[in-house]
Amino acid sequence: MPRPPLHRAPALACVMPVWLRRSLIALAVLLGLAVAAAAYLVASFDPNRYKGLLIDWMREHRARTLAIDGPIGLSVFPRLEVTLRDVKLSEHRRPDEFAALQEATLAVQVMPLLKQRLAVDRVSARGVRVHYRRDAEGRRNIDDLLSPATDAKDAPAADVSSQALAFDISAIEFKDLQATVKDVPLGLDGRFVVKELRTGRLADGAESPIRFVGQAALTQPKLNADVELTGQLKLSLPAGAPASVALRDLALSLRGDGFDVKQLDARLAGMLAYDGPSGALQADKLRLTLSGERLGVALKDSTVALDALRLDPPKRALRLDALDVKLAGRRGEDSVAAQLAWPKLEVTGDALKGSALKGSASLQGGPAVGTVQMDFESQAPSGSFERIRVPGLRLAVKGSGAGRSVNGEVRSDLTLAPQPLAAALDALQLKLNFTDPALPPVNLALQGQAQAGTQDASWRLDGAINDQKFTAGGRADLSKPVPYVDAQARFAALDLTRFVAPSTGPKAPQAGARPGADSPVDLGGLKALDGRFSFRAGTLVYPPYRIADAALEPRWLAACCASAT
DSSP, X not given: OOOOOOOOOOXXXXXXXXXXXXXXXXXXXXXXXXXXXXXHHHHHOOGGGGHHHHHHHHHHHHOOOEEEOSOOEEEOSXXXXXXXXEEEEEOTTSOSEEEEEEEEEEEEEHHHHTXXXXXXXXXXXXXXXXXXXXOTTOOBTTHHHHSOOGGGTTSOOOOHHHHOOEEEESOEEEEEEEXXXXXXXXXXXXXXXXXEEEESOEEBTOEEXXXXXXXXXXXXXXXXXXXXXXXXXXXXXXXXXXXEEEEEEEEEEXXXXXXXXXXXXXXEEEEEEEETTTTEEEEEEEEEEEEEEETTEEEEEEEEEEEEEEEEGGGTEEEEXXXXXXXXXXXXXXXXXXXXXXXXXXXXXXXXXXXXXXXXXXXXXXXXXXXEEEEEEOOOOEEOSSOEEEEEEEEXXXXXXXXXXXXXXXXXXXXXXXXXXXXXXXXXXXXXXXXXXXXXXXXXXXXXXXXXXXSEEEEEEEEEETTEEEEEEEEEEOSSXXXXXXXXXEESOEEGGGGSXXXXXXXXXXXXXXXXXXXXXXXXXXXXXXXXEEEEEEEEEETTEEEEEEEXXXXXOGGGGSSOO
16 A cells, blocks of 8 residues: 655754744844834934033033034944034133034944944044134143043043054045134244145054145244145054154145245155154155245255154164255355255264264355355264264354455364253354454454253353453343343453544545435344343443443344334
8 A cells, every 4th residue: 555645844843943933033023123123213313302412511511602503413324423514612611712613524333333443434524613722821721621521520430441442544534624823832823724634544553645735824923834745644553652653755845934934935855753652753865945035045945855863762862864954045146055964973872973074155245245165074973872072163264355354263062962952062262353454454262162952042252352352141042933132242341443444534425425324224134033232341442432331231122123124
C-alpha cells in the first residue's frame, strides 16, 4: 500500500520554539513603533519654541540680553545640524551690542559622539560682528562668558579626561567677520575684518589647505592693510597638552600703510612650525620680501632669507643656517644698500660653533652728497645657549663728497640671548673724524656699553668731541606702539667756537634771497618717537657769552611732529 505524502515543517520552525518566534515578532513591532515615534517627534519638534528659554537663561545667568530674530533650524539624522539667523547679544549688564551674526551653521555627526569623537561636518558663519575690550587693569568684556555659570559653581568637578573628545572638522567656511578691538595693555585699537576663511579637514595629524583674506584697520598702531594667507595647515592636538601647528607652502602678504611705512608690501614664503608642549619653533626656506617708504627712504624688493631655524628652549638648542639680508632703496636721487650674512650658528647647551658675521652698507649720492661706505665683520662666535658671544665686531666707515670727508671705526663685542630675546654691546669704542672746508675738523671718541630687549633699551657712554669731555646715557621704552626715549648728555665745559669757522664779517645777501626767510626743517624722523632730551653744561662758551650751569630739556611727541616740517 502506498504511503501518504509527508508534510515537512520549515527548518526554522523545527529549530526555533514558538514562544521565541512570537517574541521576536513582537520586538520587531515595538522597534518599528519606536522608530515611527522618533521620526514623528523629530518631524514635529520645533526648536523655536525654546527661544524664550535661551533668552531667559542668558539674562539670568550672564546678565546679557539675547535676541534671536531669525528662525532656528534643526536636523538630527544622519547628522545633528543647528542653524541660527539674525542673533544679537548685548554687553554684560549694558544694552550695547557685544556680538551679532546674520547666519551660522554647525553640523555634527551623531554616531561618532557615542564613541567620544567630535566629528564636525562643517562650520560656517557670515555677517559676524564682535566687540572686544580690555582695560588697563586687564579686565575684559568676555570674562563673564568664560566664568562658570551661576548654577554650575556648586556642581561637582568633572573628570577632564572623561570630557575630552577627539577633534575632527571636515571644513570651515567664514565670510564677512568683523572684530572691533580695544586692548589697552597691548596698545591695540581698531578693526579686524575676515573677508574669507576656508579650510579643509581639521583633525589631529591631518594636513589641510587653508585660505585667509582679511583686512586690518587700526588707529593704534597706525595700520591700514590687506592680509592674505594660503598654505597647508597641519594640527597636532594631544590630549591634555597645548596644540601644535605647522604651515607648509606658506604664502603670506601684507599690503597697505602701517608701522610708519607707506605703500608697505611685505611677502613671506616658506615653512613655519610651532610645537605647543615644548615651545619649540622651526622655520625652513623662509624668505621675506619688503618694499615701502619710511623716513624718506624707499625700499624696493629688499629680502631677508633663511635656510633653516631651530629654536628649542627646553633643550637649550638653537640652529641658524644661511641668514642673508639684502636691502636696497633710494632717498631722493641717492641710492642706499645694505647686506648682512651669517652662514652658520649651532648651539646645544654649552656647546657652540658657528661662523663669523660679515656685511656692508653704502650711500651713493650726487656731487653735493658724495658717497659713504661701511664694512662690517666679526670673529667666530662662542659661549652657550643663554649667552651667545660674537666678539671682535668692527665697523669701518669711509665717505667723501663736495670737499667733505668722514673716516672712522666702531669696535665692540656683541652678546645675544635667545630667550628672552636680548642683545648687548660691551666694550663699545667709536672713533670718527669729520672734515669740512668751511669748518674746523671734528674728532669724536666714545666708549661705553648698550643693551636692548623686546621691552626696553639703555646705554651709557663716556666720550670727547674736539677734546671736550662729556657723558651720555639714556633709556627707551619699547613696549608701547610709539617708543619713548629719555636721553641725557652732560659736558663739564663746552666751547662752541671749536665747531665754527672764525668770523670774517657779515656776508652780503645772495641775489633774490628773502630777508628773514627760514628754510624748512624736516622733523619727519621724530614722528616715530616720543621722548625727552636733557642737555647740561657746567660752562657754555659762545663769545661774547659765557653761561654757567647751562641746561636745555626739550620734549617732543610723535603726534606733535606728524605734520611739522
